[in-house]
Amino acid sequence: MPTETVSRNVLLIFNREIMYNPVIYQAVMKFGILFNILEARIWPRQEGRLVLQLEGEEKRLEQAISYLEQEKVRVEILAERIKRDLERCVHCGACTGVCKTGALDLDRRSMEVMFDPEKCVLCGQCRMACPMAAMSMASIDMDVLTAR
Ligand code: SF4
Ligand code: SF4
Structure with missing residues (x-):
């Protein structure tokens, strides 16, 4: 049966x-997941932030995320x-x-977004774009550590 x-x-x-540290490479090798870099920002000697699209079997993705967290990477689900x-x-x-x-x-059926x-x-x-200020978000560079 094909895995979803x-x-x-x-x-x-x-x-x-x-x-x-090459932790993304290691996660890819260990768990066979795919990744696509959507955005990357680096504050030299302070902090790095990467937005990735991870793709793979659900269980393997969860294992890869746990592995990254074990390696002290803070992982946030963008949707949140x-x-x-x-x-x-x-x-x-x-x-x-x-x-x-x-x-x-x-x-188009309900004409709702x-x-x-x-x-x-x-x-x-x-x-x-929203005239009603209905969309709110925490941008990816919010709370960047600035301590040297
Ligand atoms: S979120 Fe804002 S821009 Fe989008 S449909 Fe609602 S009111 Fe319009
Ligand atoms: S929902 Fe808004 S913030 Fe998210 S991808 Fe679409 S335009 Fe960008």
Whole structure:
């Protein structure tokens, strides 16, 4: 029976002690997962942040994430950093034109804008486009450690 693959968009945060360790390579080799780099930022000698799309069998993905955490990488699921306030949203559709991943999409049957946070890469475009300030998010560089 073919195994089902799933994908997760995650934010990996490396502190200065571990930021040059090849832990992603090791996770890929150990658990046979695939990854796609969506965004990378480095604050030299302070912190590194990577947004990755991980793909693989669900159990293997969980094992890979646990492995990264054991190696002291802070792993956050990107979907948990963004919210739509349905009390504010008027389903105008302005956000769907700027959302490149399809996380915000118009359901033509109900004419409502659907939101799938699992597809979000936290680009921030919808927040700028929304006239109702319905989208809120914690950007990926929020809370960067600045201690030297
Ligand atoms: S732009 Fe704002 S108000 Fe319009 S559909 Fe998107 S989230 Fe809702
Ligand atoms: S932050 Fe970017 S990817 Fe996420 S829902 Fe908004 S526009 Fe789409």
